[in-house]
Amino acid sequence: MSDSATKLTREVLDPEALNKAVERPEAGAVVSFVGTTRNRHEGRAVLKLAYEAHEPLAKKALEKLRADAIGKFGLSDAAIHHRLGELQIGEASVAIAASAPHRDAAFQGCRYLIDTLKTGVPIWKKEFYADGSAPVWVGPDGKPVQV
Numbered sequence: 001m002s003d004s005a006t007k008l009t010r011e012v013l014d015p016e017a018l019n020k021a022v023e024r025p026e027a028g029a030v031v032s033f034v035g036t037t038r039n040r041h042e043g044r045a046v047l048k049l050a051y052e053a054h055e056p057l058a059k060k061a062l063e064k065l066r067a068d069a070i071g072k073f074g075l076s077d078a079a080i081h082h083r084l085g086e087l088q089i090g091e092a093s094v095a096i097a098a099s100a101p102h103r104d105a106a107f108q109g110c111r112y113l114i115d116t117l118k119t120g121v122p123i124w125k126k127e128f129y130a131d132g133s134a135p136v137w138v139g140p141d142g143k144p145v146q147v
Helices: 015-022 055-073 103-120
Strands: 006-009 029-036 044-053 077-083 085-088 092-100 123-129 136-138
Touching (some): 015 029, 015 092, 029 103, 077 103, 092 103
Antiparallel strands (some): 044 085
């Protein structure tokens, strides 16, 4: 896969194109994950989200994460795309695809990619609430972060 294997973008994500991009002749499985913005968090109505990143560090971390997953699970290929900026409810914020000769490795690799991305890549999420209260930065554990 080209440089587009890892991408931070303000454009709409295309999960189907991501799946196609990781297909390989030796891969009997392609597993993907699409994370979408939801309208509730801990009982509060959410209007929209905003994602920000330290882009050079986040891009480097995504590239390392991808390489680690390929090596650890014997993936044929993998790709990670994450949105930045304001997203409306229901929009895809992250899309991940992993291919492998067998489904177990593809499933494990995809799970590893999203779980590790959430805790190890400098991308931050801010929630905007329907009740008009101040927006809150949310950490990878889903808890508010003091800024």
